[in-house]
Amino acid sequence: MAGLFTVEWSQGPWDAVLANNFIDGSRTRARAASPSPTRRPALGVSTYSTFDARVSYKFGAMVLPRLQEARLAVGVNNIGDRRPPAAPKAFPDNGADVSTYNPIGRLWYVQLMTRF
Numbered sequence: 001m002a003g004l005f006t007v008e009w010s011q012g013p014w015d016a017v018l019a020n021n022f023i024d025g026s027r028t029r030a031r032a033a034s035p036s037p038t039r040r041p042a043l044g045v046s047t048y049s050t051f052d053a054r055v056s057y058k059f060g061a062m063v064l065p066r067l068q069e070a071r072l073a074v075g076v077n078n079i080g081d082r083r084p085p086a087a088p089k090a091f092p093d094n095g096a097d098v099s100t101y102n103p104i105g106r107l108w109y110v111q112l113m114t115r116f
């Protein structure tokens with residue numbers, strides 16, 4: 001099971017979002033160095049959960065009229081700097097399944113959005 005769960009709040013020009021990215025634990029098989037007739041034992045990969053947050057402000061008429069739709073946002077993805085669950089026997093190149101889990105870690109950003 002996997003999911004993205006969000007809580008959103010807004011009041012006047014402000015809004016905020018808190019999101020939880022959740023991936024349930026799973027079982028995977030180790031990669032064989034060469035084709036083998038024997039089955040490899042299943043390896044457990046732990047549950048993975050991260051939180052993201054964003055706060056934004058819509059400027060409105062207090063700036064240039066052409067930018068009255070401007071919105072400035074500040075956010076952070078993966079607040080806890082959580083690393084993907086280790087599975088080095090199944091993914092010897094990276095030590096984790098980087099196609100499923102976020103390998104970047106904590107990421108801060110600033111975003112300016114507007115319409116012309």
